[in-house]
Amino acid sequence: MTGSRKKIVALLLASTLTTQLAACGTVFYPERKGQISGRIDPVVAIANGVGLLFFIVPGVVAFAVDFATGAIYLPGGRRAELGPNATPDSLNQQLYASTGHQINWQHDAVQVETLASIDQAQQRLLVAY
Template structure:
């Protein structure tokens, strides 16, 4: 009995897709290098699916994710910039100069944020929103 080549190809594609989705290192390369933290349930579930279908590759996926640290959730980091420094980026007409803001954030946080990216969504605020936070509008 001969197995059709489409069936073999379909099984091969399904095998490769499940192996690609079973490794957090591929989905979250920015998490590499972490040594501890809370385990990401999504990555753990994808690795577990790999164990269900293919035991050895699933175990390897778990091993790689633990070894690289990609299975851990990223640590909660926050950054704050003093409002006095941010006022330098606001012009006399009340509009924010993205280039000045980007320079301030670069010097204060040490990170370059793509404020000139066309995909950036900017929301306009209102006086009511400022009042809700206990702030006064002043440019």
């Protein structure tokens, strides 16, 4: 093996081990840190599993870090439902019970609309994102 090939292989191995020790979930999805539970993201689990193929320790460390930080879990573990006669006050009560925060309905950034169907709500949410 020539000197340049050895350097490339060494650099590739070092970068692979570094990302495995940092844990794939925390590298790929840093916004997921802090989640407590949920469904496991198969992409992160497979990427961490690749570390197990190279060496046991980096793979185990990657899994441990991702489970400890919560980055291995898929987002959106909660679901909210409202009855057909929901009002801003009833919504505020449910939000406060779930999150501890209330909404100031008079704030300029808050828009309150009455929608005729679930389809309209889905369309509005898709436009928002």
